Amino acid sequence: MVIRDDGKLGSDYKSRLYHIYNDPEVKDDINRRAQEQEPLPDLVINGYYLLGKDWLETANDWQRNPRISTPPVMITVANRTETAARVKFAFDHKKIRIDELCNPDRILHIDSKVLEEAEAKEEALDFEEPNGENEPEEDQPRKESKKDRAERLRKMVDTVGKPGEPGKQIQKVISVGMLSEGWDAKTVTHIMGLRAFTSQLLCEQVVGRGLRRTSYEVNPNTGKFDAEYVNIFGVPFTFLPHESQDGPPPAPQTAKTRIEPDIEKQQFEISWPNVIRIDHTYRQQLELDWNRVKTLVLDAYNSAKLAELAPILEGKPDVTRISVIDLEELGRKYRWQKIVFETARDIFDQMKPTWSSNKEILLAQLIRIVEQFITSDKIQIIPPLFNQDEIRRRILLTLNMEKVVNHIWLTIRQSDTEALVPVFDAEKPIRSTGDMQTWYTGKPCERAQRSHINFCVYDGTWEATEAFELDHNSNVEAWAKNDHLRFIIHYIFSGVVQGYRPDFLIKLKSGKMLILEIKGQDSQKDRAKREFLDEWTKAINQHGGFGHWCWDVSFHPKDVAGILAKWS
Numbered sequence: 018m019v020i021r022d023d024g025k026l027g028s029d030y031k032s033r034l035y036h037i038y039n040d041p042e043v044k045d046d047i048n049r050r051a052q053e054q055e056p057l058p059d060l061v062i063n064g065y066y067l068l069g070k071d072w073l074e075t076a077n078d079w080q081r082n083p084r085i086s087t088p089p090v091m092i093t094v095a096n097r098t099e100t101a102a103r104v105k106f107a108f109d110h111k112k113i114r115i116d117e118l119c120n121p122d123r124i125l126h127i128d129s130k131v132l133e134e135a136e137a138k139e140e141a142l143d144f145e146e147p148n149g150e151n152e153p154e155e156d157q158p159r160k161e162s163k164k165d166r167a168e169r170l171r172k173m174v175d176t177v178g179k180p181g182e183p184g185k186q187i188q189k190v191i192s193v194g195m196l197s198e199g200w201d202a203k204t205v206t207h208i209m210g211l212r213a214f215t216s217q218l219l220c221e222q223v224v225g226r227g228l229r230r231t232s233y234e235v236n237p238n239t240g241k242f243d244a245e246y247v248n249i250f251g252v253p254f255t256f257l258p259h260e261s262q263d264g265p266p267p268a269p270q271t272a273k274t275r276i277e278p279d280i281e282k283q284q285f286e287i288s289w290p291n292v293i294r295i296d297h298t299y300r301q302q303l304e305l306d307w308n309r310v311k312t313l314v315l316d317a318y319n320s321a322k323l324a325e326l327a328p329i330l331e332g333k334p335d336v337t338r339i340s341v342i343d344l345e346e347l348g349r350k351y352r353w354q355k356i357v358f359e360t361a362r363d364i365f366d367q368m369k370p371t372w373s374s375n376k377e378i379l380l381a382q383l384i385r386i387v388e389q390f391i392t393s394d395k396i397q398i399i400p401p402l403f404n405q406d407e408i409r410r411r412i413l414l415t416l417n418m419e420k421v422v423n424h425i426w427l428t429i430r431q432s433d434t435e436a437l438v439p440v441f442d443a444e445k446p447i448r449s450t451g452d453m454q455t456w457y458t459g460k461p462c463e464r465a466q467r468s469h470i471n472f473c474v475y476d477g478t479w480e481a482t483e484a485f486e487l488d489h490n491s492n493v494e495a496w497a498k499n500d501h502l503r504f505i506i507h508y509i510f511s512g513v514v515q516g517y518r519p520d521f522l523i524k525l526k527s528g529k530m531l532i533l534e535i536k537g538q539d540s541q542k543d544r545a546k547r548e549f550l551d552e553w554t555k556a557i558n559q560h561g562g563f564g565h566w567c568w569d570v571s572f573h574p575k576d577v578a579g580i581l582a583k584w585s
Contacts, residue, residue, distance in 0.1 A: 018249055019067075020334045024321035034064050034321065037251035038096065038213055045516035047095075047211060049507055050293040050442060053102040054366040056419040058513070059320070062113060063416050064209060064250045067324045067342045069115040071248055072207045076117065076188070086180045088188040089206040091118070094223050094252075096212035101126060101193045104211070108189060112363070114351060114415070124189040125173055178204030210251030224254050248326055273457035276501070278450055279471040285495035286469045287522050288449035289504060289530070290563045291442040295556045298436040301374045303382045305432050307389075313396050313424045313512060317403045320416040347415055348408035353391075356414055361387045363422040368429070371438075390425055420512025427509050431548075437556035448504070450497050468497050479535060480520070482574040487523065490578060492585040495524040508549035510542050517546040519568070527585045532568040533577070 019034045027033045033040050038047070043058045056062075068091065075089045095101040105126045106112070111119045169183070176182030177190065190202075210223060224247065278286075324342045327334035351359075361383040365376075372379050390396060391414070398404040403413055414421065441447075450469040462472040463481070466488045475481045480498070487496040499518050506517045521533040532550065536543055547570070554566045569580045 018252075018254065018326060018334065019324050020327045020339075022067075022321035022324040024063075025316075025318050032321070032324070033060055034067070034250045034324065036210075036214065036253040037061060037064055038211055041515070042513045045505075045507070046514040047100045047103075048097070049099070049505075049514075049516070051099050051103060052294070052370075053099075053106040054369075055103060056112065056363055056422050057103055057107055059417050059419045061211065062107075062418065063321055065107075065113045066115070066344055066347065066416065067321065068207050068209055068248065068250050069113060069118050070344065070346075071326075071340075071342050073115055073117055075206050087178050087185050087204055088123070090178060090187060090202060090204045091189050091207040091209065092205055093189075093191045093209045094212055095191065095193050098193050100211055101191050104191050108191075110366075112359075112418075114347070114359075118189060120188070123186050124191065125170075125177065125184070125187045126191045127170070127174060127193065177202040206247055208247060208249040208252060210249065214253055223252050224249060246328055273459055274462050274472055274474075275455060275457055276453075276462070276470065276472055276474060277455040278453055278469050282469055282471075283451070285467055285497075286450050287495055287497050287524055287530075288447050289522065290439065290557055290560075291445055291448045292439045292553065292557070293442050294440050294507075295552060296371050296438040296440055297368075297430050297434045298371055298373075298438065299368065299429070300433045300435055301378075303386065303429060303433050305386060305428060307393070307395070309432075310390075310395050310428050311424075312394070313420065315396065315398050315413055315417050315420065317398070317400060317409070317413055320413060322412060322416070344412060344416075345408070348410075348412035351411060351415055353411070356411060357384060357388050357391060360391070360418060360421055360425070363418065364426050364429070367422075367426050386429070387425060391421075396421070417512070422512075423509045423514065424512040437552065437559055439553075439556040439560055448502075450502060452503075453501055456501055465496075467493060467495050469495065470497055473498050474500055479537070479574050483521070483533075483535065483571060483577045486577050486581075487521065490581050492525055492527070492581040493523060494526045497522050506546070506550050506553050508546050510545040517549065519550065523581070525581070525585050528564060529584055530564060530566045531581070531584050532566065533580065534568070534570045536570050536572055539572075 019032050022032050022034065025033065027035065027040065029035075037043055037060055040058075040060050043060050046058045047061075072089060072091050079085045079089055093101070093104050095104060105124065108119050108124055109121045113119065172182075173184040173187060174190075176184035177187045179185055184202075208223060214223075322344045325339050326342070327339045361380065364383050364387070365380050368379060368383075369376060398410060398413060403409045453470065458474050460474050460476070461481070462474040463484070464471065465473045465484065468488075473480075473484045475484070484498065487493050498521055502522070504518065504522065506519065507514055508517050509515075519532045520535045521531075523531040523533055525531055532554070534547070534550075547568070550568050554568055557563050557566050567584050569584065571577050571580060
């Protein structure tokens, strides 16, 4: 396991690569319905570079061994299908620039829907018509049916790492959720965890995928099997000690309040459009006002260039057997023009779906803009040593590619957008307070009169004051605190995609919907959130199918009445 690196530590004083999913720069990003071409968070890419470099060294060692005919396998365990698709896209298109690991023919993406079809033995897509008109000619290969593809995929899954079988050359497996306990691949050497691990049992199940022995030969010198290891990032695995009866009894649990929609107050239900993203229609000639372009700060402290791994024995790292992964070679390998082109290509992938003109013209404009940005004073690298040393600067830009891509793309969106088009969740285009699942809290709360939710949970006295006003103000038809409602506005700040949850949703008697945020002290990050909130409301209002939406900010506990009157 990775025990330390030269980057910023998490709040638990562990490497941020220890539980990648829980990192503030990762969790919101990979929990949204993102498109496959959207770049992965930089910490995820950073982890893949380190783990991938170690995998490459293992692969080279195995190739030199004539008794081994299959490659080592890296597994990614993802939290959702959209994340898995982004990982697959990143490797297929060499976004992780370890070419040997980015061979699409050797990458297996396990789609649960396809496997379910194989289990159900559903009929093939290409069935024969009664008159035989669709029957292929004898010299034409039969088109692979959906069932056949599912069977082929299952066969590859079951034979990963087995010589002479369909899965023999697979070296990268991308799984949503868990691989079955019966999966018996013996060539797994590296695991990347990109999901929540809420129990040690989950961690043990994932790590267990890599602890199938490849050799049962006894070492004649020791009389024992040689140790075999799997290197893991993002799986917070530890051996738990046995429970002890010693020590004082645990403190009694505090009483919890049940929070849920009140069926007797359904007249106060609030609904909203469930937007997964907002597409932009761009001007055909991209022009940036460089005087208005914000500076992007890249801190070397936030990126790991060197990581140390140690075997875990009896729950503790064996620091006498540390191995090191160093990414200095990455800076020597990728020159400036390569970095410029890869950055432009990533932005191109984001803009291509809504670009109506010539795609080559778009790419040429993006290359010009990226080159101008990277060589300008609009990108600041700290400490200065990393800005002055060419190799270190290239390493840092490569490891922070998502931040650079998102920053430039955001600048283009703000400067060259002609129209906004909201894209709704196809499975659930509208959400409401009635969708909230029951949960429990020990925080202070009070019953709400005009809210569909039975109690309003308070995070501070300011919220309590404003909730009282919302319950009594004559301009308010209904309201709800945005707590566990899953109303999220995704925004970009310092090149990182994060989730913003405004404090209150308010239905006014005038028919308008007001999104209200409480803010004691304003910051640049808060202003970035409001820019995306403003874009969201403009897109919904331009759509016209969800009434009129507006937003505001309360900077003082007693200004909410004036805000309600302004929008009524």
